[in-house]
Amino acid sequence: MGRLARIGLGAGWPLALLCALIWPLLSWAQESPPPEQVELPVAAQSPVDDPQQERIRFWDIDLQLLPDGSLRVTEKITVWAQHLQFKNGIYRDLGGSYFDLYSGMKSAEPKVLSASLNGVPVRFRLETVASGTRVHIGENSTALGPGQHDFELHYEIPHRVVTTLASSLEWTLDGEWQVPVDQTQISIHLPSGVDRSSVQIEGSPRAQIELPASGPLWVVADGRMWPGEQLSFELSFRPAAEHAQSQWSERWRNLPTGHRWAFAGLVALWSYFLIVWVRVGKDPSPGPRTVSFAPPEGISPGGLRMIERLRYDPDCLVADLIALATAGQLRIERDAAGITLYRDADSAPTLMPLAKLKAALFDRSDSLRLTRSNGSRLRQAVSRHRQALLAVHERQHFVSNFRYWWPGLLIALLTFATLILLQDNLEAVAIGAFMTVWLSGWSFGVYVLISQAWMLWRGAESWGGHAGALFMTLFSIPFVAGEIFGLMLFTATTGLVGLAVILVALIALIGFYHWLKSPTAAGRQLLDQVEGLREHLHQFDPWGQNGGEIDWMIGYAYALGESGAMAKRLRQKLNEVGRFDTGPGWFRDATGRVAELSDIVDRLGQWLSKSLGEGLAKRG
Structure with a gap:
């Protein structure tokens, strides 16, 4: 009507009449299907909505879960093509990654079995993409005519069902095509013998779940899915009893190659260490033990502790600090703020580790407070003391191997x-x-x-x-x-x-x-003597014939972890003879909380260890 009005009447009315007769025929010719579409089914000629818009009309996925954990899949995809996106065929992105509790992140590598187009086998090709494997269905040299086409794809994914305490499967459809999908459904066939009461399935918001008493499970989209929307589900079930045992062997075969070789490396590692330990790491057998009334000659308390433990620790230094104090080489003063060490004698100790320790402590001044402000001096003292002990005792009394x-x-x-x-x-x-x-x-x-x-x-x-x-x-x-x-x-x-x-x-x-560390033969004899000294600390008599001066025992008692036993024995003997317990001259406590020697024996090592630990800690 509008077009005729614009043409108008008059001398040109024959032309206007001719246009009015021809125009409906031209419009009918533009909307009618091409000749090659006449043979297509009625449904293919009458899609919902706009026939010029490409779409996936039906997407049916059939999942068969096999007892060995593999997945056999059949996908039927009905396409309405208009030579826009679907020119030569269609593609599907398969595979990707999934998580297995035992072996971690794994690739789901599909094995494509066959493909068909409109019921006729068709060639396909595979392409590796970021999301996994892309399967192209169709011939590049053959155009896909406008209209409806039915694609069918068969493939398997080995070991896709994850088995931990139960079998589980996660599946997500996120149509990779930029076209709507009118109808989507997934059917899931469980392995034989599965207890239906153990089946649990959860779907995405648009998934409708059907869990019948028999037959396949169904996950159906609640309507048309638009590009970018997903349809997914998580399924778990308890496998049948006859398949449970085989799944353990399957689990081993399903491990990545690196995991299986790593097991071999682990066996080799432990085998090597055990063989070496039997040859060089086993300790010599202990010898006869007798009570020793004196420390091993030429061995400081810190050295004795290192030999017994076959390693150096900060308590080796604490034990030798007590040894220096009891020998009159330094004085220890304790107040509410901490502990301070004072040089007492100018002469050097006879034992080399003690001499090195004293020199490192007082190389800058005649006093040293055990605080973090003096951390560098304390760390230097620890380093020199450790090196001195290793120089004396390693290889002679123990070997590190x-x-x-x-x-x-x-x-x-x-x-x-x-x-x-x-x-x-x-x-x-x-x-x-x-x-x-x-x-x-x-x-x-x-x-x-x-x-x-x-x-x-x-x-x-x-x-x-x-x-x-x-x-x-x-x-x-x-x-x-x-x-x-x-x-x-x-x-x-x-x-x-x-x-x-x-x-x-x-x-x-x-x-x-x-x-692998092991005492030498000389070290083993020394350790036997240490056990005798340990017994002496439990039964010594401060005023008996085997008692004598007890100051030298304090450092060795701390080194051997016997300070508490020595203090208990000292209190017991003092109570028996009724003597007053007085503190030594090499220790002064300004806090006024300690006055008895037995308390000093019991707690001095702890105080020194705490102060030393605070001093060695680096500033945050």
Whole structure:
């Protein structure tokens, strides 16, 4: 009507009449289907909404869960094509990654069996994409005519059903095509013998779940799905009894190659360490033991502690500090703020470790307060004292066998590299490698922070000391939380099996680092003498024929962990003879809380250890 009005009547009315007759025919010709579409089914000629818009009319997925954990899938996709997106065929993105509790992040690699178009087998090709594997169905050389086409795809995904305490499957459809999907449904066939009462299934908000007493389970979209929308479900069930045993063997076969080789590396690591330990790490058999009324000649209390424990610790220094005090080389004063050491004699001790320790303590002044302000001097004293003890006793009284530990470390590093680099998922390899490097440095930092907090708590006596320890503890909490998060992310990458491999290997490295240490024959004889000295500390008589001067015993009692037993014995004998317990001249307590020698014997080592720990702690 509008077009005729614009043409108008008059001399041109024959032309206007001709246009009025031809125009409806032209419009009918534009809306009618092309000749090749006449043969298509009625449904294909009458899609809902706009026939010019491409869409997925039906998307039917049939999932068959096999007893071995594999998944057999049949997808039927009915396409309304207009040569826009669907020109030569259709594609599907399959695979991707999923999480297995035991083996971590895994790739779901599909095995495409066949494809068909309108009931006729058709060629397909595979392409690796970021999301997994893309399957192209159709011939590049053959155009897909406008109209409805039925695609069918058959494929399998090995080991897709995850088995832990129960079998589980997560499945997500997020149509990769930028077209709407009119109808979507998923049918799920469970393995035979599954107890239906154990089946649990949850779906996404748009999923309608049907859980019949028999037959397949159904997950159906509640309407048309638009591009970007997802349809997903999470299914769990208890496997049939006849399949439970086979699933354990399947679980081993399902582990990534790196995990299985890592197990072999773990066996090699422990086998190597056990063989080496039997050959060089076993302690010599103990000899006869007799009560010793004197300490081993030429061995300081700190050296005796090192030989017995086969390692150096700060209490070795504390024991030798007491030995210097009882020998008149220094004086110890304690007040409410802490402990101060004073040089007493100019002559050097006869034992080299004690001489080195005294020189390091008083190299700048005749006094040293055990506080963090003097931390550098204290750390220097610890270092020189440790080196002096090792120079005297290592190889003569014990051997570290450290050269046998290095090959074990190499085996462990190869095991870690195999575990990370031979996973079947490149994303897992990248994350695992990064987390291994990151956790190595981060864990060391967390260890240092926790150690400093512990030393501050040990050395805290005043409110200021407690405040500093509390601050360091609170400061460490975020770093500990980061450590936990890192371990969780590492577990998500390698699974519990990978984490267990790492932990068991670390136990071997740390354990055999100490277990490979062994006393020599001379060291074993010395340890037998130490046991005799320990018995003497439990039964000595301060005024008997075997008593004598008791000051020298205090350092050795602390070194052997017998300070409490010695103090108890001292109080017992003092009560028997009715003598007053007075403190020694080499110790002065300005707090007024301690006056008896037995209390000094019992608690001096603890006070020194706490003050030393506070002094050695680095400033936050």
